Amino acid sequence: MHSPSELLKHVEQAISEIQYPTYPGNLYQPISYIMSLGGKRVRPTMLLMAVDLFSGDIRKALPAAMAIETFHNFTLIHDDIMDNAPLRRGKQTVHEKWGTNTAILSGDVMMVEANKHITNVDVSILKPALDTFNATAQGVCEGQQLDMEFENRSDVSIPEYIDMIRLKTAVLLGGSMKLGAIVANAKPEEADLIYAFGENLGIAFQLQDDILDVFGDPEKFGKQIAGDIIANKKTFLLLKLQELASKEDHAKLIGQFVNKNNEDKIKHITDLYHNYKIRELATQEMKNYLDKAYSALRKIAIPEARKSEIIKLAEELMNREY
């Protein structure tokens, strides 16, 4: 059994060994750039943890881990174009640095690079690995489309929201772990269980993100506190409040959407959250998904001791205050 930090080292080592073509330079430099911006490499690390869980060979899983991390970073390049984002991990985004056209095209070729990585898994598992990889990639695109569409809709329901975050972020965590299971020659039903673990953990993680944005420790939370409130972002908290609020409170909320005084706006909307116990309701929803995740993990017929590292990492992810 490897610890998450040991597995992370394998991931970082493998990333540093990827060789991209050098010509045309402007096509490939953005790829090296975004891959070198860091990040927690949660997805490939979780993939390797799934390999370890099913007693597979870590080294054999590196092509799948690189495929997932490369695909994830490709989506960041294209998402940043769509969101018109100037910064990614504190650095210029690719489209800011190289222009939109090159960012589109570097993203495209990066997806080809991801496909090349996944094609390097053992040929005996190539077909199921590709099926899982493609289904995952498709889900992520669908999630991003829904996220964009929800910005312009005022009638997003909570089930729609959960489905959006599932597709946009949780499917990739589930897919990563399922790929790990496939590489380790786990049984299909075990691969599905670890997928369910990853997907439900991903949804719980995203719900926690919504909660921490408002109620996290401002000193530990990496982003502007209550940034979602300022941006009128349709999070679980806001959608739940809209669902429960009286006509009067709903009108108050709508009024706050155009409040230009951020401090005042945060205070008023947080007060509404308190009145309707939105934090508690969101925490309960998050715990429901966490329970689903652990329930799937428990069903995997492997001694509980082998699951300890995955549980430890999941707890670390979920017990953050930021």
Add this chain to the structure above:
Amino acid sequence: MHSPSELLKHVEQAISEIQYPTYPGNLYQPISYIMSLGGKRVRPTMLLMAVDLFSGDIRKALPAAMAIETFHNFTLIHDDIMDNAPLRRGKQTVHEKWGTNTAILSGDVMMVEANKHITNVDVSILKPALDTFNATAQGVCEGQQLDMEFENRSDVSIPEYIDMIRLKTAVLLGGSMKLGAIVANAKPEEADLIYAFGENLGIAFQLQDDILDVFGDPEKFGKQIAGDIIANKKTFLLLKLQELASKEDHAKLIGQFVNKNNEDKIKHITDLYHNYKIRELATQEMKNYLDKAYSALRKIAIPEARKSEIIKLAEELMNREY
């Protein structure tokens, strides 16, 4: 042996049978839209002709043919964004109709669809099919990047230009035919020969496009005659003229780049082409690539009679006046 028109029917039938998901509608409608705009379907048809040449099963090759046509149409969506093109095959481009963000994302998910198609080839040839498909996709992206970069450069050499058109368009024709060979279980060296045939034919075709733009029959040529001259496009003709022109004629040419009178501009630049025998030189270059193509085809150890349909189609492609 099937005729190209019979194979085209198989291609059109298979395209009409593709089922895309329906949700989110705005993500998948652009895919159905661009796939339904038509086009000559040259690449998948050539793929099936290669299958036929090597006595393979046409039906088994349809996933590869659909992968190629889907990938090609995905590149059209993204290229049209980069070129800011309002029309594609006489209809609104995807980004004009649905907006740039959806066009980026629909293109992305369309590439996933292409990957799903190629994953459906027989598992016994999955790995080589993927390797060829990914290498092809990568080449096309590199070609598009070079094409964009050349617009802003004044020192593009002819070998660089040939390499750009090779990557941007010829690699896809070569890759299509190689995929056909792989599906038909041709030997690797035969697959490489049919690749060389397709790639060199693709370069010859593109050079002919440059020639026809200026010297084609205006009544038969589908586009504005001499559109490349009006746009100062760096074609083989222009680059060859720049290579050969005296200092004086070079200055004349530069002067014409800013001539706003299109008729006058076309006349002056065409005169320069005549003076330096640019048409003849371009035709010679085109024939060199055509010779390379046929030479590769001849080396394939298959009775010449089996090659007749491919040769007929290649001749049709090359003997157009438009």
